[in-house]
Structures are given as structure tokens and as C-alpha cells.
Amino acid sequence: MELFQANNIVKEYAENTALSSVSISVKEASIFGLLGPNGAGKTTLIRIINQITAPDSGELYFEGRPMKSDDIYRIGYLPEERGLYKKMKVGEQALYLAQLKGMSKRDALKNLKTWFEKFEIQAWWGKKVQELSKGMAQKVQFITTVIHEPKLLIFDEPFSGFDPINTNLIKNEILDLKKKGTTIIFSTHDMPSVEEICDHIALINQSRKILDGQIDEVREKFKTNTFEIEFRGETPDIQNDLGTYLKILELDEHSVRKQMKVQVLNGHSNNEFLKILMNRFEIVSFREIIPSMNDVFIHVVEENNREIKL
Amino acid sequence: MNKSILILKREYLTRVKKKSFIITTLLIPIFMAALTVLPTYLAMMDDKEERTIAVYDPTSLILDKLESNQFTKFHYIPKQEYQELSQNFKSDKYYALLYVPENILTTNRAEMISNKQVTFDVKNMVTSRIENIIETEKRKQVVNESGIPDLEKKLAATKTSITVDTIKLGEKGEAKKSSTEIAMAIGYLAGFLIYMFVFIYGTMVMRGVMEEKSNRIVEVIISSVKPFQLLFGKIVGIGLVGLTQIAIWMILGFGITSGVTAFMGHGSSEAVAQAQNIMSSQAAGQIAQAAPAQSNVTMEIIQMIGNLNLPLIIFSLFFYFVGGFILYASLQGAIGSAVDSDEDAQQMMLPVMMPLIFSIIILFAVAKNPEGPLAFWASIIPFTSPVIMMVRIPFGVPAWQLILSMVLLIGTIFGCIWMAGKIYRTGILMYGKKVNFKEIVKWLFYKN
Numbered sequence: 159m160e161l162f163q164a165n166n167i168v169k170e171y172a173e174n175t176a177l178s179s180v181s182i183s184v185k186e187a188s189i190f191g192l193l194g195p196n197g198a199g200k201t202t203l204i205r206i207i208n209q210i211t212a213p214d215s216g217e218l219y220f221e222g223r224p225m226k227s228d229d230i231y232r233i234g235y236l237p238e239e240r241g242l243y244k245k246m247k248v249g250e251q252a253l254y255l256a257q258l259k260g261m262s263k264r265d266a267l268k269n270l271k272t273w274f275e276k277f278e279i280q281a282w283w284g285k286k287v288q289e290l291s292k293g294m295a296q297k298v299q300f301i302t303t304v305i306h307e308p309k310l311l312i313f314d315e316p317f318s319g320f321d322p323i324n325t326n327l328i329k330n331e332i333l334d335l336k337k338k339g340t341t342i343i344f345s346t347h348d349m350p351s352v353e354e355i356c357d358h359i360a361l362i363n364q365s366r367k368i369l370d371g372q373i374d375e376v377r378e379k380f381k382t383n384t385f386e387i388e389f390r391g392e393t394p395d396i397q398n399d400l401g402t403y404l405k406i407l408e409l410d411e412h413s414v415r416k417q418m419k420v421q422v423l424n425g426h427s428n429n430e431f432l433k434i435l436m437n438r439f440e441i442v443s444f445r446e447i448i449p450s451m452n453d454v455f456i457h458v459v460e461e462n463n464r465e466i467k468l
Numbered sequence: 469m470n471k472s473i474l475i476l477k478r479e480y481l482t483r484v485k486k487k488s489f490i491i492t493t494l495l496i497p498i499f500m501a502a503l504t505v506l507p508t509y510l511a512m513m514d515d516k517e518e519r520t521i522a523v524y525d526p527t528s529l530i531l532d533k534l535e536s537n538q539f540t541k542f543h544y545i546p547k548q549e550y551q552e553l554s555q556n557f558k559s560d561k562y563y564a565l566l567y568v569p570e571n572i573l574t575t576n577r578a579e580m581i582s583n584k585q586v587t588f589d590v591k592n593m594v595t596s597r598i599e600n601i602i603e604t605e606k607r608k609q610v611v612n613e614s615g616i617p618d619l620e621k622k623l624a625a626t627k628t629s630i631t632v633d634t635i636k637l638g639e640k641g642e643a644k645k646s647s648t649e650i651a652m653a654i655g656y657l658a659g660f661l662i663y664m665f666v667f668i669y670g671t672m673v674m675r676g677v678m679e680e681k682s683n684r685i686v687e688v689i690i691s692s693v694k695p696f697q698l699l700f701g702k703i704v705g706i707g708l709v710g711l712t713q714i715a716i717w718m719i720l721g722f723g724i725t726s727g728v729t730a731f732m733g734h735g736s737s738e739a740v741a742q743a744q745n746i747m748s749s750q751a752a753g754q755i756a757q758a759a760p761a762q763s764n765v766t767m768e769i770i771q772m773i774g775n776l777n778l779p780l781i782i783f784s785l786f787f788y789f790v791g792g793f794i795l796y797a798s799l800q801g802a803i804g805s806a807v808d809s810d811e812d813a814q815q816m817m818l819p820v821m822m823p824l825i826f827s828i829i830i831l832f833a834v835a836k837n838p839e840g841p842l843a844f845w846a847s848i849i850p851f852t853s854p855v856i857m858m859v860r861i862p863f864g865v866p867a868w869q870l871i872l873s874m875v876l877l878i879g880t881i882f883g884c885i886w887m888a889g890k891i892y893r894t895g896i897l898m899y900g901k902k903v904n905f906k907e908i909v910k911w912l913f914y915k916n
Contacts, residue, residue, distance in 0.1 A: 172910060208691040210897070235691040239899070241684035246482065257474055258692040302688070 160222065161186040161341040162207070162310055167216035169202055176202040177213070178365045184310075184343060184358070189336055191356035191373070192345040193451075195459055198362045200345050201238065204312055207343070208235050221309070231260040234308035238315045238345075240299055242287045249283035252302050259306040266305065273301045277327075292319045300328060304335065311335065312343045317351065329355060349452040361455065363462045373451070380454045383422040384447040385431075388415050391439035403434060415442055471693040472701040479676065479705025484712060493713050497720040501727075519563035519590065521580075524550035527570050530601045540590065542566075557581050566594060572602065648863075651776065652835045655859035658785050659835075661714075662792055663828045663855050667821070669710040670796040676702055677804030677892070678813060686896045695893040699805075700885075703797045710793065776862055784861050784870070791877045792854025796824060798881070798888035805895030806903045806911075816905070823851035831859060838863040848873050850880035887912060 162184040169177040176199045184190040194200045205211045207218070209230050218225040220232075242251055249270070256266035274280045277297055287295055296319045304311060313332070317325045333355060336342055344356060352359065352373070359376060361369035369376065384407070396418075397406055403426055408419040422431050428446070435441060449457070483489055520541045525531050534542045543562070545553070553565050564582035572578060578598055580586055611619045634648055677699070680686040689698055799820050807813045827846060834843040838860045847857040847865070853873045857865070894911040895903070 172914070205897075210687070210690050210695075230692060233691070235688070237684075237687040237691070239684045239687055241688075243482075243679075243685055244683060254474070254478055255688065255692075258471060258689065260692075299688075 159186050160184065161220070162343075163217075163219040164203070164207070165217045165219070167203065167206060167213045167218075169199075169206065169211070169213050175365045177206075177362075179216070180362065180365075180367045181216075182360050182367070182370070184341055186341050187336060187339045188357040189332070189342045189344055189355050191352045191359035192343055192362070193347075193352065193359055193455060194362035199365045200362055201314070203362070204235070204237075204314060204343070204345065207310075207312060208233060231306065232309045234259075234303045234306065234311045236299065236303040236311075236313045236316055238318070242295060242299060242302075244288040245286055247283070248285050248287060248290070248298055251287065252298060252305065255302040256305045259308075261306050269305050269307070270301070273305065277301065293321060293324055296320055297324065300331070304331075308340070310341050310343065312345075314345045315347070316344070317346070317348065349450065349455055353451045359451075361458060363459050364466060368462045369454075369458050377448050377451065377454060380449045380457060381446065382449065383424075384419065385422065385428075386417070386419050386443075386445045386447055387435065388417050388442035388444075389435070389439040390415060390442060399438075400434065403431060419447070472697045472704075475693065475698055475701025476705040476708070479702050480708050483672075483706065483709045489709070489713070493716050494720070497717055497724055501724040520561065521590075521594070522549075522553060522562040522565045523568070524565070525568040527568055527572060529572065529605055530568055530598060533601050534597055540593065554581060557583060564590070568598070573606065576602070651862035654776065654781065654862045655838070656831065656835050658781070658861075659831050659855045659859040660828070662785075662789055662858055663824065663831075665710050665714065665789060666792045666796050666824060666854065669706055669793055670800045670821075671817075672706050672709075673703055673797040674800035674804035674813060674817070676706065677801050677896070678807065678810075681805060681896050681899075682808070690896070695896060696889045699798075699801050699889060699892050703794060703801060706797065707790065707793050711789075714789075777864075781861055785858060787874065788854040788858050788877075791874075791881060792824075795850065795854070795877070795881050795884055796821070798884045802888040802891040802895065802908075805892040806898070806908055807895075808899065808901075812902070819905075823849075824855070827852040827855040831855065834859045844869070848876065850877045853877055890914070 160183045163182070165181045166179045167177050167181070168179055169175075180199070180203060182190070182192070182203075192200050192203065202211065206213050209225075209227060220226070220229045246254075252270050253263065253266050256270065257263060261269070274283065279294070279297060282290065282294065282298070287298070290298070300316070303313075311332075316328060316332070320328060329351065332342060332344070344352070346352060356373050358371065359369070359373050360367055371379070396409075402423070404420040404422050406418055406420050408417075410417045422428075432441070432444060435444075518539050518541070520543050522545045523530070523534060523542050524545055524547065526547070531544060536542050550565070550567070553562070554567070557565060564580050564586055567579040567581070569575065569578065578594075580591070580594065607620065607623070611623075616622075680689070680698075686698075693701075800817065803813060803816045803820060807816060830842060830846060830852075834840075834846065834856055837843060843856065843860055846852040847860050848869065850873075854877070857870070857873050861870075890912045891908055894914055895908075901907075
């Protein structure tokens with residue numbers, strides 16, 4: 159079931175178009191990666207979901223019905239440009255932000271206590287934000303985003319400012335929230351983390367959505383029939399020998415186990431290709447290379463930019 | 469609206485709980501009181517040093533007429549001693565040497581010799597006494613020469629001091645004793661108070677908006693509340709901080725004033741007693757007459773303040789206070805949202821605050837001529853009316869002018885809030901862009 163849907167969203171500013179007919183649909187209890195280069199229109203889309211700005215045209219649906227203004231209380235938003243009141247005390251501030259999200263003071267206090275204990279930061283409650291390090295403040299900020307137990311969470315670069323240990327902590331919290339049924343829209347430029355936690359992605363470039371799909375399907379779609387093979391045996395003139403089947407990209411013959419990276423030419427199945435190899439060497443390992451999200455991102459965006467120029 | 473109240477509460481409480489707020493709120497009235505009391509107190513404590521002044525008077529005009537007082541004594545010396553002293557004034561015995569030349573009646577000059585510069589008080593005292601004596605002497609001569617009987621008494625009777633009582637006719641024709649000076653003082657004070665309040669707290673709104681923008685907390689907040697609610701809560705919250713401060717000042721001011729009055733009242737009766745000691749009996753008599761007159765004046769002032777339309781003044785003070793503040797605070801909030809740095813803020817603030825600064829410049833001119841065209845227009849135009857109308861009100865303003873001014877102010881406030889809301893909504897999310905007024909005007913026409 160779709161928790162959130164945006165249909166044909168258009169947003170134009172005086173000088174430029176931020177979004178031209180972008181549609182996304184986010185399944186409940188999944189993590190949706192919203193990707194795109196800087197200035198593509200991601201932040202505008204996120205602000206539209208948060209009702210910070212209104213689209214020029216297009217519809218928004220929340221839990222299957224048109225979105226209402228009250229729905230913002232069921233959304234948690236961690237913007238990329240974020241901060242806290244520096245001179246306000248941590249606890250007071252968290253309480254304030256939770257109340258702005260429609261929580262009663264009592265519920266807010268109860269939830270905050272749980273989260274502060276979970277992150278072991280009870281001691282910070284009475285400290286002013288300016289006394290905290292950047293990472294510490296980010297933790298507080300994360301808590302204030304999720305405190306009201308929203309149905310939909312939007313994280314824009316949630317890991318910036320965290321060290322690897324805390325990044326891991328936050329990552330696990332995000333996965334945990336998903337497990338509990340929260341739907342998450344996750345925007346980042348960090349592709350490894352996208353591979354790691356996203357179920358579905360949409361890629362926006364120059365105000366248009368240019369790619370959308372399950373993450374494994376997307377990666378599968380962009381595979382280039384490239385294989386990494388480890389083998390034992392002699393390889394005299396292998397390119398001539400197998401030239402009709404493959405193109406050798408890399409060849410390393412200096413160790414006992416030799417390695418090569420090859421691209422299989424069109425019209426041959428994996429098994430057929432494997433049979434040919436088996437006749438010549440002893441195969442140690444055979445692995446198809448699926449492109450990383452990073453490769454897909456660069457490939458698709460560059461391709462798209464070329465097309466737009468033409 | 470519920471959210472606006474939350475915001476308002478935060479804006480109010482964080483500011484009221486600030487140490488700097490508490491300190492300025494409490495210290496300024498005390499400081500002001502000290503500023504008025506201290507000089508008086510110090511003057512009253514003035515020198516209790518005992519001095520003896522040697523007097524050489526070959527004319528015998530003032531001989532034995534210079535009366536000594538508690539601290540300053542006069543000692544008449546013969547010619548020989550004078551000659552010694554005037555050559556070499558080194559004396560522990562005398563503070564100064566006063567020489568009354570023989571031709572004093574024509575030259576009107578005397579001389580005082582001393583090692584140290586003679587103090588102001590001593591010089592004043594000596595001068596006024598000699599003046600009195602010489603004046604009396606001259607008059608006596610004229611009277612004698614003229615030969616008109618009882619001339620001295622007749623001359624004394626011509627001494628006049630005129631009081632023009634200004635009487636303002638109320639609507640029902642009832643006569644009320646009024647005072648131009650009091651109307652001016654109250655108008656001036658009220659106008660200045662509004663100016664200060666609007667300036668200080670308007671700037672506070674701007675700073676608050678800038679803080680939220682540069683802290684980058686603003687995007688978090690406007691994902692829970694509408695930008696307008698945030699701006700509105702901030703303006704009202706800060707406005708209430710200002711009203712709180714004024715209220716505390718009024719209470720403290722009242723307390724301190726009554727304290728000071730008691731203190732000064734006690735002091736002044738002492739001063740009168742002292743004056744009676746110092747002055748010749750004739751002058752003392754005058755002062756003694758003046759003293760009860762003075763308390764009559766106080767009564768009259770109180771009565772005249774009572775005769776002003778106090779409810780109207782208080783209502784308008786509140787109205788123009790709040791109106792002026794909202795008008796300028798919304799504009800300042802808009803500026804705060806548009807800029808990234810203090811320098812840009814300063815630059816954009818000046819043209820916006822110009823009318824307010826202008827109104828303080830013309831304040832005195834208006835107080836002197838509250839019916840003139842400058843006063844009229846400045847009290848109708850909404851950007852100057854909060855200060856200028858307040859100056860005019862104690863003098864009495866025709867109802868239609870007051871209503872016109874108020875209606876225009878309210879209308880302009882709505883216009884400014886609408887504009888500010890539009891600018892604010894776009895500005896707070898705009899980073900790293902140097903904006904100018906042209907750019908801001910464009911924002912007014914953005915769809916949200």
C-alpha cells in the first residue's frame with residue numbers, strides 16, 4: 159500500500175523550473191531514496207511534501223486520500239540545512255519542537271526520556287545547545303525529528319556531521335523505524351548508504367524524474383554483462399582465442415590464481431559462456447558485476463545531461 | 469493559532485528570563501533616579517567648610533551690612549592690614565580678601581584676592597550680597613534726591629510677576645485650567661517613549677528572525693507551523709516583552725518618584741531654612757513667601773494633569789505603542805528574513821526606519837506648534853503618526869483627525885503584515901543570495 163503519492167508535481171520560480179511533472183509513490187514501511195545532483199529539485203519536492211511550499215499544479219496523497227494541512231503533524235522532517243536555537247537548553251528545546259509537532263507536554267516528556275536514555279545523553283538535558291559539539295547537536299536534532307512518532311519521515315542528508323560510529327547508530331535507528339512500520343524518504347549523495355538501506359529509488363535531474371524503481375531492479379537494468387573471473391591455467395593469446403565471445407577489460411597473470419575482468423559480447427548466455435571457459439581453464443570463481451548505485455547515478459545523469467544538450 | 473501561542477510563549481519567556489533583560493529592566497529606573505537625585509543630593513551636601521573673608525571697605529557702604537552665616541564669616545579689617553595682605557596674601561586666617569573700592573557706586577566693581585580660586589558658591593553669595601546693598605544704597609539716594617514722599621514704598625509696589633492661566637474649554641463648555649508646559653512635557657515624553665520602544669523592540673524582532681535563519685532552525689519550525697504563524701508569534705511575543713518592561717518601569721518609576729519626592733521635599737524645606745539663615749531678612753521673607761507658593765504650584769500641576777483627558781491619553785499611548793510597534797516590527801521582521809549578514813541588515817534597515825527617525829527629529833517642532841501643517845500631516849501619515857499624534861494628544865486633537873490617524877494606521881498595519889508575510893516566507897529559505905529592494909518586491913508576487 160502506498161503511504162504517500164505525488165502526481166505530476168510542477169513548481170516554477172521566476173527564473174527557473176524546479177520541478178516539471180514529477181510523480182513519486184512511496185510504499186508504506188519502506189525506505190525511498192530520493193536522489194539527484196545538486197540543484198535538481200529534490201529540496202523543492204521535499205518542501206512541497208512538508209507543505210512548506212505549495213506546488214503550482216499536481217496532487218499529493220497521504221494514506222490514499224488527498225493530503226490535508228494536518229498531515230504535517232504526522233511527518234517528521236530533518237532538513238539538510240538544520241540547526242537549533244544555540245542559547246536554548248537541549249531539553250527545553252526538544253520539548254518545544256515536539257509540542258510544535260502537536261504533542262502534549264506529557265507525551266513529549268515521556269518520549270524524550272526514552273530517546274535520551276537510548277542515546278545515553280540524559281546529561282545533556284540542561285545544557286545549552288552551544289555547549290554541544292556538532293555531532294552531539296545532530297543527535298538531538300535526530301531525536302526531535304522522530305519524537306512525535308510520525309508516519310512519514312523525511313531525512314535530507316541525515317548522516318552529515320556524524321562520525322562513523324554515530325552514522326552506524328543513526329542508520330540502525332532508521333532501519334529500526336522502518337521495521338516498526340514508519341515510511342521513510344531518504345535523500346542523500348552518499349550512494350553506498352543508499353544501496354545499504356533503500357528499497358526503492360527515484361532519481362531527479364534538472365527538474366525531471368529520470369529514473370524510478372526497486373533498487374535491485376535498477377541496478378540489474380544497468381548491468382553491462384561484465385564478469386570477474388578467477389582461474390588457474392595458461393592463457394596464451396586469450397583475446398584472439400575468445401574474441402568472438404568477450405572483451406577483456408583487465409587481466410592479471412602474475413599470481414597463481416589469475417584474474418580477469420571481461421565483458422561478454424551480446425548474444426551469449428552466462429551458462430554458454432561459462433562452458434567455453436571451463437574447456438580452457440580451471441575456474442576458481444565466477445561473478446557477475448552488478449553496477450553500484452554510484453555508477454548508475456553517474457551514468458544516468460551524464461546520459462541525461464547529454465540528451466538535454468542535444 | 470494554538471501553535472502561535474506556543475511560539476509566542478517561547479519568544480516571551482526566553483527573553484524575559486535573560487539576565488540582560490532583568491538587569492536593564494531593574495537598573496535603568498534606578499540609574500535614572502540616581503541621575504536626578506544625586507546632583508541634588510550632592511548640591512545639598514555642599515560645602516560645610518568654615519571660611520572667613522577679610523573685608524576692606526574704605527567706602528563704609530557695606531560696613532557691617534554683610535551678614536555672616538553659619539559657614540562664611542566676614543571680618544572687617546583696617547587699611548593697614550589690607551595693605552599687608554594685598555601685598556602678600558598668605559594667611560591661614562582668611563579664605564579671601566574682599567576689597568570694596570571707593571568708586572563702587574559708579575564702577576559696580578569689587579575685588580576678591582585669594583590664593584585659591586574662589587568657589588562658585590562663595591563668589592555668588594558675596595556678589596549677590598554686595599549687589600543688594602549697593603542697590604538699596606542707590607535707591608535711597610534717588611529717593612532722597614527726588615523728594616517724593618513714600619517713593620520707596622511706591623516703587624516696591626510696582627514689582628510685578630505675571631501668571632497667565634491657560635484655560636481650555638471642554639466639550640460641554642466647562643472651563644479647565646490647563647498648562648501648555650505640562651501638555652508639552654507629557655506629549656514629548658509619550659512620543660519619545662514610543663520611539664524608543666518601537667526602535668528597540670522592532671530591532672529585536674529583526675534579530676530574532678535573523679537568528680533563526682542563520683541557525684538554520686527555521687526550516688525545521690516551518691515544517692510544523694506556517695511561516696506567518698512563526699512571524700506573528702514572534703512579533704506578539706516580543707511586543708509583550710516590551711510591554712512587560714514598560715509596566716515594570718512604570719511601577720518602579722512610581723515607587724522611586726514617590727520616594728524621591730519625599731526625600732526632596734524634606735531636602736527643600738531644609739534648603740529654605742538654610743536660605744533664611746543666609747539671606748538678609750528681606751530676601752528671606754520673599755523666599756518664605758515663595759515656599760508655600762511652591763506647594764501651591766505642585767497642587768496646581770497635579771490638578772492640571774488631572775484636567776487633561778487622561779483616559780484618552782492612556783488609551784492612545786497604548787494604541788500607538790502597539791500599532792507603531794507592529795507596523796515597524798513586521799517590516800523589520802521582513803528585512804531580517806531577507807538578509808544573511810548584519811551589514812546587509814543595517815543597510816536595508818535605514819530606509820525603512822527613516823520615517824521613525826524623522827518623527828523624532830520633528831518631535832520638538834511639533835510640540836511647539838501642535839496645530840501646524842507639519843504636525844497635522846505627520847500625525848495622520850501612519851509611519852510617523854505613532855510618535856507625532858502622541859505629542860499632539862495632550863494639547864487636544866479634533867476627533868476626526870484622531871480617528872483618521874488610527875484607521876489609517878490599522879489599515880497600513882494590515883498591509884505591512886501581508887507584505888512582511890510574503891517577504892518572510894520567501895526570505896527565510898533564501899541563503900547566500902545578496903538581496904536588494906527590487907528583489908524583495910519580486911517576492912511579493914511569488915505564489916507560495
